[in-house]
Amino acid sequence: MQKVINCPCGFVLKGDSDEDVVKKAQAHAKQVHQMDLSREQALAMAKPA
Ligand SMILES: [Zn+2]
Numbered sequence: 001m002q003k004v005i006n007c008p009c010g011f012v013l014k015g016d017s018d019e020d021v022v023k024k025a026q027a028h029a030k031q032v033h034q035m036d037l038s039r040e041q042a043l044a045m046a047k048p049a
Contacts, residue, residue, distance in 0.1 A: 002049035005042070009033070014049055021046050 003021040005013045013028055015021025025042035029035040 003046040004049040005045045005047070007032075007045075015046075018043060018046070 001017070003015050003018065005015075005021060005025050007013065007025075007028065009032060011028060011032070013021065013024050015024055022039050022042040025045065026037045029037035029042075
């Protein structure tokens with residue numbers, strides 16, 4: 001199932017699965033926000049696409 005995260009910075013991130021969206025969210029959080037995002041935090045932000 002596709003999931004989408006709308007980051008507060010305006011970045012929209014899509015994943016093909018929970019794993020995919022979590023991986024992309026963690027990479028984005030680290031690169032752009034210097035933040036370590038947990039799997040739970042990433043999934044809490046994810047919505048069905
Ligand atoms: Zn962001």
